[in-house]
Amino acid sequence: MGLESIYGEILNEHNLRPSHRGNISGATIRLEGKNPTCGDDIYLELKVGEDGIIEDGAFSGSGCAISQASVDIMLDMIIGESKERALELCGKFMGMIHGKATEDDLDDLDEAAALKDISHMPARVKCAVLGWHTMEEMLKNRESEGHARGEHEYCTTE
Amino acid sequence: MTENRFKKDFPIFDNVPCVYLDSAATAQRPAQVIEAQKRFYETMNANPLRGLYELSIAATDAYEEARICVRDFINAADEAEIIFTRNATESLNLVAYSYGLNFLHEGDEIVTTVMEHHSNMLPWQMVAEKTGAKLIYLEPDMDGIFSREELDRKITERCKLIAITHVSNVFGCVNPVKELADRVHRNKGVIVVDGAQSVPHMKVDVRELGADFLAFSGHKLMAPFGIGVCYGRRELLEAMPPFLTGGEMIEYVKLDGATWAELPHKFEAGTVNPAGAYGLKAAIEYLQGVGFDYIRETEDRLTARIFEEFSKLPYMHVYGSKDPANHSGITAFTIDGVHPHDISSILDADKVNIRAGHHCAQPLMEYLKVGNTARASLYLYNDDEDIDRFIESVKKVRGIMGYGA
Ligand SMILES: Cc1ncc(COP(=O)(O)O)c(C=O)c1O
Ligand SMILES: [Zn+2]
Numbered sequence: 001m002g003l004e005s006i007y008g009e010i011l012n013e014h015n016l017r018p019s020h021r022g023n024i025s026g027a028t029i030r031l032e033g034k035n036p037t038c039g040d041d042i043y044l045e046l047k048v049g050e051d052g053i054i055e056d057g058a059f060s061g062s063g064c065a066i067s068q069a070s071v072d073i074m075l076d077m078i079i080g081e082s083k084e085r086a087l088e089l090c091g092k093f094m095g096m097i098h099g100k101a102t103e104d105d106l107d108d109l110d111e112a113a114a115l116k117d118i119s120h121m122p123a124r125v126k127c128a129v130l131g132w133h134t135m136e137e138m139l140k141n142r143e144s145e146g147h148a149r150g151e152h153e154y155c156t157t158e
Numbered sequence: 159m160t161e162n163r164f165k166k167d168f169p170i171f172d173n174v175p176c177v178y179l180d181s182a183a184t185a186q187r188p189a190q191v192i193e194a195q196k197r198f199y200e201t202m203n204a205n206p207l208r209g210l211y212e213l214s215i216a217a218t219d220a221y222e223e224a225r226i227c228v229r230d231f232i233n234a235a236d237e238a239e240i241i242f243t244r245n246a247t248e249s250l251n252l253v254a255y256s257y258g259l260n261f262l263h264e265g266d267e268i269v270t271t272v273m274e275h276h277s278n279m280l281p282w283q284m285v286a287e288k289t290g291a292k293l294i295y296l297e298p299d300m301d302g303i304f305s306r307e308e309l310d311r312k313i314t315e316r317c318k319l320i321a322i323t324h325v326s327n328v329f330g331c332v333n334p335v336k337e338l339a340d341r342v343h344r345n346k347g348v349i350v351v352d353g354a355q356s357v358p359h360m361k362v363d364v365r366e367l368g369a370d371f372l373a374f375s376g377h378k379l380m381a382p383f384g385i386g387v388c389y390g391r392r393e394l395l396e397a398m399p400p401f402l403t404g405g406e407m408i409e410y411v412k413l414d415g416a417t418w419a420e421l422p423h424k425f426e427a428g429t430v431n432p433a434g435a436y437g438l439k440a441a442i443e444y445l446q447g448v449g450f451d452y453i454r455e456t457e458d459r460l461t462a463r464i465f466e467e468f469s470k471l472p473y474m475h476v477y478g479s480k481d482p483a484n485h486s487g488i489t490a491f492t493i494d495g496v497h498p499h500d501i502s503s504i505l506d507a508d509k510v511n512i513r514a515g516h517h518c519a520q521p522l523m524e525y526l527k528v529g530n531t532a533r534a535s536l537y538l539y540n541d542d543e544d545i546d547r548f549i550e551s552v553k554k555v556r557g558i559m560g561y562g563a
Binding site for chain 1: 496497498499500502503504507515516529530558559560561
């Protein structure tokens with residue numbers, strides 16, 4: 001069982017002392033992500049520049065350690081990157097969660113690779129992907145509208 | 159330590175060694191029930207109530223014997239009052255659709271509680287919306303008790319139906335069904351009792367309680383999945399229209415209509431579940447062999463041990479009464495700083511199975527101002543070793559989550 005490897009230093013650190021919890025000014029997209037089976041709820045904000053670079057991001061909400069730490073790790077990785085790069089990492093993360101990551105992918109996923117063993121904990125997969133899934137939805141389908149969305153908008157991992 | 163005499167009857171514990179503390183979700187099954195189900199399929203299998211040949215008659219007999227067994231188990235006056243369903247949820251929907259929609263009107267009040275399982279809440283929201291009756295929620299204190307003022311204030315002379323769980327699946331408290339029955343009967347109304355969590359753990363006598371309807375699921379009392387019971391008082395059932403229509407529930411069908419079959423068949427449309435009913439009978443007989451005294455004594459003793467151990471850990475919180483004897487074997491708890499899903503995953507690694515989430519009682523979670531809780535729930539096969547392993551695992555949780563001890 002990957003229990004100790006999941007609840008290791010990286011996850012606990014991001015859960016107990018997240019770097020990106022809160023709000024940012026000038027967010028260009030906001031979306032709430034919900035995991036109905038678990039009750040995890042995150043509210044993700046991104047500020048994407050004209051040039052497609054993710055200049056800043058933050059999250060708020062509540063949920064299990066896996067959902068909260070995973071989104072904090074994700075923000076660490078995508079802030080300062082292009083949208084395309086963020087979506088590429090998202091693809092690799094989803095692949096890893098489904099047990100299909102190469103060594104190179106794992107290297108590229110950096111701290112997010114700490115969640116690799118989630119593939120052996122099917123009940124928690126939705127927790128781990130919540131942040132990534134929400135970001136993907138924002139960048140792929142919501143951004144064209146170009147404005148911060150109202151609070152009633154949300155996507156789910158169902 | 160006292161040894162549990164009954165654990166050996168449950169093959170799952172030989173096949174998949176684990177500490178099973180999720181019996182409020184579904185019970186484990188003893189070999190006697192598994193064998194009965196098998197015996198039905200091997201020696202009596204045919205579509206009951208339809209065939210005129212011997213095998214079909216054997217299947218019909220097995221099915222109807224199970225009905226009589228349930229009648230006696232809950233002390234109903236007549237086996238025609240026992241309707242087989244799939245589960246408590248279907249039973250509650252039957253009452254809501256067939257009784258609620260036809261006998262409640264604008265100006266009437268439906269009283270229920272914030273501690274209901276969604277299965278005993280959503281059907282009444284539907285009835286209120288469609289009939290214009292007003293839905294009123296009783297609010298308990300933090301021990302799960304409804305104060306006299308709360309009852310006096312909210313149960314008015316307009317109250318025509320009370321829908322309440324007998325035992326809460328979160329607090330484990332036993333609700334005052336008899337008193338509420340008396341109150342609603344004064345208005346010529348009815349009480350619908352959700353017995354999902356009480357019937358497996360205590361003697362439930364519908365006549366002593368004054369219950370007009372009682373719903374429960376077989377699977378929580380060790381019967382196969384897919385069989386449940388809706389008890390209803392005969393005169394009420396007779397006045398109610400069918401819930402579902404089709405085969406088996408008719409007396410005579412013409413192209414322009416039909417007349418309904420006698421009770422209880424009027425409410426059992428389509429091919430029934432005789433193997434499930436036969437298994438339910440085996441489960442009830444097994445339960446009676448164990449006896450409610452043993453169940454109560456075991457659950458209370460082990461719950462008291464959980465409370466005792468938790469009280470030594472300052473970061474643990476238990477919901478409901480401080481007295482373990484008021485919990486029907488159910489302990490809902492949280493650990494400071496740790497989400498219940500993480501608790502559940504950590505315990506799972508030690509093969510300790512508990513439930514984490516909102517327990518299909520989201521309004522109650524909101525009322526308690528907790529998003530989620532963890533829940534350990536006991537049954538007759540649990541023993542001291544289960545509690546030792548549970549506590550040992552719980553003590554590790556905060557450390558694993560990165561809190562210094
Ligand atoms: C109090 C209560 N009512 C109703 C139900 C619903 O039971 P079922 O899902 O078997 O219909 C449950 C089961 O979790 C319950 O605990
Ligand atoms: Zn989660």
